[in-house]
Amino acid sequence: MxxxxxxxxxxxxxxxxxxxxxxxxxxxxxxxxxxxxxxxEFARVFAGERITKVLTIEASGIQFAMAAGIALGVPFxxxxxxxxxTQSDKVYTAPVHSFTRGETYQVSVDQRFLGPExxxxxxxxxxxxxxxLVGLVDIVRESGAELVGxxxxxxxxxxxxxxxxxxxxxxxxxxxxxVSMKPGEVHFASEEIYSTQN
Amino acid sequence: MxxxxxxxxxxxxxxxxxxxxxxxxxxxxxxxxxxxxxxxEFARVFAGERITKVLTIEASGIQFAMAAGIALGVPFxxxxxxxxxTQSDKVYTAPVHSFTRGETYQVSVDQRFLGPExxxxxxxxxxxxxxxLVGLVDIVRESGAELVGxxxxxxxxxxxxxxxxxxxxxxxxxxxxxVSMKPGEVHFASEEIYSTQN
Numbered sequence: 001m002x003x004x005x006x007x008x009x010x011x012x013x014x015x016x017x018x019x020x021x022x023x024x025x026x027x028x029x030x031x032x033x034x035x036x037x038x039x040x041e042f043a044r045v046f047a048g049e050r051i052t053k054v055l056t057i058e059a060s061g062i063q064f065a066m067a068a069g070i071a072l073g074v075p076f077x078x079x080x081x082x083x084x085x086t087q088s089d090k091v092y093t094a095p096v097h098s099f100t101r102g103e104t105y106q107v108s109v110d111q112r113f114l115g116p117e118x119x120x121x122x123x124x125x126x127x128x129x130x131x132x133l134v135g136l137v138d139i140v141r142e143s144g145a146e147l148v149g150x151x152x153x154x155x156x157x158x159x160x161x162x163x164x165x166x167x168x169x170x171x172x173x174x175x176x177x178x179v180s181m182k183p184g185e186v187h188f189a190s191e192e193i194y195s196t197q198n
Numbered sequence: 199m200x201x202x203x204x205x206x207x208x209x210x211x212x213x214x215x216x217x218x219x220x221x222x223x224x225x226x227x228x229x230x231x232x233x234x235x236x237x238x239e240f241a242r243v244f245a246g247e248r249i250t251k252v253l254t255i256e257a258s259g260i261q262f263a264m265a266a267g268i269a270l271g272v273p274f275x276x277x278x279x280x281x282x283x284t285q286s287d288k289v290y291t292a293p294v295h296s297f298t299r300g301e302t303y304q305v306s307v308d309q310r311f312l313g314p315e316x317x318x319x320x321x322x323x324x325x326x327x328x329x330x331l332v333g334l335v336d337i338v339r340e341s342g343a344e345l346v347g348x349x350x351x352x353x354x355x356x357x358x359x360x361x362x363x364x365x366x367x368x369x370x371x372x373x374x375x376x377v378s379m380k381p382g383e384v385h386f387a388s389e390e391i392y393s394t395q396n
Contacts, residue, residue: 032267059256
């Protein structure tokens with residue numbers, strides 16, 4: 001997705017060869033127009049799949065699941081990282097380790113919101129280590145729902161996430177695939193090399 | 199907002215005289231059409247205020263901030279509850295105690311995303327104890343931005359949040375104001391009494 005790659009090139013900050021900061025337009029401050037455009041693109045790519053719901057994980061997946069839900073005309077569900085007092089005990093759960101926060105969550109989805117009648121598109125902001133997405137894939141399969149695929153806004157292809165999902169037979173579509181990066185340079189799978197601000 | 203009150207009446211579960219569960223359409227599974235409608239309503243109510251950004255707090259405020267951002271044609275920012283490794287040290291912070299989770303967070307917003315040139319609408323899913331919203335109000339004022347007002351999707355008027363915000367001189371607009379509730383019954387400020395499913 002050209003518009004997204006350009007934005008990463010213009011505003012992304014590469015803090016190391018693994019850490020990309022996109023908090024000015026994707027996951028702290030959010031450009032609502034760009035978020036809506038990502039949803040339209042996911043809806044185009046997965047057209048004809050009769051998706052019934054979009055699934056993501058709180059918090060930074062929500063804006064993209066909402067955008068995809070808007071474009072597809074379906075509701076979305078976000079997996080919870082912590083148990084709230086209002087939450088039921090009938091949940092699907094999976095352990096997820098967060099490398100950016102250094103802790104392991106037990107993520108959960110209420111069983112009322114996923115079932116064999118559903119055709120699910122999973123969406124998240126990043127596909128990197130794959131930890132969160134693998135957890136969501138396991139939850140969808142435990143529920144008996146059909147997994148249509150995984151849509152990532154940004155994929156860091158040099159990390160293990162894509163391989164882990166492919167090993168599970170999951171269809172993956174990423175809107176911007178980063179093959180390699182280092183401070184000052186990002187290389188997309190589209191084979192163009194851009195310089196970045198830092 | 200009639201559509202929202204009806205949905206609370208049909209699908210809301212009142213677990214006690216203080217706890218309302220709306221996770222099938224607002225804050226776990228999300229009805230994207232209803233969320234978009236809340237955004238349009240906030241945009242209508244705060245029209246003419248030249249809002250530059252919408253501010254909320256992760257996670258359950260995001261879908262409503264996004265909807266308001268779409269309707270207003272502006273970006274939104276969500277305050278973070280935990281520090282990520284990608285986060286800068288130049289943040290505005292405020293302590294927020296969560297009664298549903300039983301812990302206190304230090305919420306933060308990067309200083310790059312709020313400043314004296316901004317006119318901010320704060321949006322969240324619930325106005326109840328007011329803890330999160332008071333924290334966001336303090337952050338906006340610390341930044342020098344102008345606070346246009348607070349929009350809550352659901353207000354539990356019998357809790358202290360409204361009073362705390364009014365004491366700070368904040369304009370409040372809630373889309374559904376619950377005056378009282380108990381299992382089986384919810385009473386909106388619109389003076390109609392509905393029965394609920396439990």
